[in-house]
Amino acid sequence: MKKILLVAAILCGAAAGSFAQTSTPTQGSGKFSIGVEAGLPVGSTSDYSNFAIGGSLKYELPVAATTFVSLSAGYTDLLYKSDLKAAIGKSGAGFIPVKAGLKYYFNEGFYGEGQVGAVFSTESGGGTAFAYAPGIGYSFSGGFDAGVRYEGWSHDGTVSQVALRLAYRF
Numbered sequence: 001m002k003k004i005l006l007v008a009a010i011l012c013g014a015a016a017g018s019f020a021q022t023s024t025p026t027q028g029s030g031k032f033s034i035g036v037e038a039g040l041p042v043g044s045t046s047d048y049s050n051f052a053i054g055g056s057l058k059y060e061l062p063v064a065a066t067t068f069v070s071l072s073a074g075y076t077d078l079l080y081k082s083d084l085k086a087a088i089g090k091s092g093a094g095f096i097p098v099k100a101g102l103k104y105y106f107n108e109g110f111y112g113e114g115q116v117g118a119v120f121s122t123e124s125g126g127g128t129a130f131a132y133a134p135g136i137g138y139s140f141s142g143g144f145d146a147g148v149r150y151e152g153w154s155h156d157g158t159v160s161q162v163a164l165r166l167a168y169r170f
Contacts, residue, residue, distance in 0.1 A: 012148045013091025033145055033168060054077055077095075095136055099133060111137055131154075
């Protein structure tokens with residue numbers, strides 16, 4: 001829990017510090033977004049899970065006209081298949097992914113993004129894994145954002161999913 005609070009404090013400090021930066025009119029200012037995420041487990045992860053659901057908070061800091069540094073944190077519940085759910089008496093496992101990366105806008109709304117970071121299990125003895133997530137998306141006028149990504153968590157094997165994030169940017 002101390003690790004989670006430390007990472008959350010670092011993210012909040014980075015986001016707060018970024019407000020002191022100046023930006024050119026072409027860059028605009030940093031943007032927060034809050035979103036809901038749904039994922040389909042792939043690879044060996046699909047042997048024990050059918051679906052992942054969660055939410056996230058993301059901050060994008062402009063570093064060039066079309067390039068942004070992104071910081072995100074959220075919660076993901078990896079839902080177990082019914083036979084496993086019955087055997088262990090739990091509906092799923094919880095995870096807290098914390099990532100940083102680069103987001104590049106190819107044109108007005110279409111972008112590519114790559115993030116790396118850590119994912120913390122909320123289960124007792126669950127540990128921490130390395131997280132990586134390449135993806136693409138589109139930012140609509142009016143503040144809505146939709147993105148698709150592949151996300152892998154590596155620690156003694158890989159937990160992976162293809163996920164959709166629907167968010168509102170402000």
